[in-house]
Amino acid sequence: MEEEALKAYLEAGRIARQVLEEASRRVEPGLSVLEFCEWVENRIRELGGQPAFPCNIGVSHIAAHYTPTLDDTSTIPEDSVVKIDVGVHVDGYIADTATTIDLTGGKYARLLEAVREALEKALKTVKPGAKFSDVSKTIETIISSYGFKPVANLGGHSIARYRVHAGESIPNIYEPFARGRFQPSHVYAIEPFGTNGAGVVEEGELVTIYSLSKPNLKRRLDDTTRNILEEVKKRFKTLPFTERWLRDVASVDQLRQSLRKLSRMGFLTKYPILVEKRRGIVAQFEHTVLIRDDGEVIITTA
Known part of the structure; x- marks a missing residue:
């Protein structure tokens, strides 16, 4: 080392x-x-x-x-x-x-x-x-x-x-x-x-933590979701993160909707409680x- x-x-x-x-x-x-x-x-x-x-x-x-x-x-x-x-x-x-x-x-x-x-x-x-x-x-x-x-x-x-x-x-x-x-x-x-x-x-059902898993998937994303994904890549790399750390990027509703979408599409891994x-x-x-x-x-x- x-x-x-x-x-x-x-x-x-x-x-x-x-x-x-x-x-x-x-x-x-x-x-x-x-x-x-x-x-x-x-x-x-x-x-x-x-x-x-x-x-x-x-x-x-x-x-x-x-x-x-x-x-x-x-x-x-x-x-x-x-x-x-x-x-x-x-x-x-x-x-x-x-x-x-x-x-x-x-x-x-x-x-x-x-x-x-x-x-x-x-x-x-x-x-x-x-x-x-x-x-x-x-x-x-x-x-x-x-x-x-x-x-x-x-x-x-x-x-x-x-x-x-x-x-x-x-x-x-x-x-x-x-x-x-x-x-x-x-x-x-x-x-x-x-x-x-x-x-x-x-x-449990609640998910408040995510991490980047497949950042380079070829998928069509709306502008807000694409911007959130780019911020995740830049700020956290492969480390886990939460919506609180992206409060300056989009509204709470937009964040939650986009993070769920990115998870469903395979860009993010979600960590349920x-x-x-x-x-x-x-x-x-x-x-x-x-x-x-x-x-x-x-x-x-x-």
């Missing part, structure tokens, strides 16, 4: 760590979800980075892929469990980190403890040549030992420049025949999810690890 890339990853990790720590202290019942997420994204920019994806906030049974829309009026409820997932990039080099805050007075303390310990133990197994399945086995064993379930269809992933999910998955459950090993000069997110529910997430199948409480903790050429494992967000 080139020295400039290493420096950028470490800087992205430093910013992500600081923003997540500051954001965690702001979470309280009644807080505007929209104002919170916009604060997180603006704080990343203030510190010299760029959001690698929209601030994700998952309340209780919402596991992932929720970010507020421009007209979102929701607030953080009392007696809830709140997940914050933050991504930062510096020149396309990404750090991804997440935490969970219990606003229930400790009702779900053991669930959070289980997932936090699963992350800590899993990180100790990461080294060059280690199997992804070793991490999966550790996560499943620890979370299950507390009486909870790892979320089977969520997990960690490889990371590459301008790609939050770079093609390799690190499941939260042990799959003995699963392939994949940790390689030098590569970057990975280790991301256990645990729940008191079914241990599976399903897609993911909810726990039995509406169980979900907890999440995450760090990004970078494996240097010499084999040293660096937790960029710790």
Whole structure:
């Protein structure tokens, strides 16, 4: 890995760590979800980075892929469990980190403890040549030992420049025949999810996050939609984005209509919110690890 890339990853990790720590202290019942997420994204920019994806906030049974829309009026409820997932990039080099805050007075303390310990133990197994399945086995064993379930269809992933999910998955459950090993000069997110529910997430109807997938399709587009597509290419490359980041390009109605159209036509990938199948409480903790050429494992967000 080139020295400039290493420096950028470490800087992205430093910013992500600081923003997540500051954001965690702001979470309280009644807080505007929209104002919170916009604060997180603006704080990343203030510190010299760029959001690698929209601030994700998952309340209780919402596991992932929720970010507020421009007209979102929701607030953080009392007696809830709140997940914050933050991504930062510096020149396309990404750090991804997440935490969970219990606003229930400790009702779900053991669930959070289980997932936090699963992350800590899993990180100790990461080294060059280690199997992804070793991490999966550790996560499943620890979370299950507390009486909870790892979320089977969520997990960690490889990371590459301008790609939050770079093609390799690190499941939260042990799959003995699963392939994949940790390689030098590569970057990975280790991301256990645990729940008191079914241990599976399903897609909801709401979509607030998209990414560019096939920018060069030959399709006829109206002028507004074509302009939005060009702005997406220019501003975000292949990184996930949300309508809020395009508010200066078109009206809310135009944005939503065009983003849905671009998704249907194959230009964009959409990310529906993911909810726990039995509406169980979900907890999440995450760090990004970078494996240097010499084999040293660096937790960029710790």
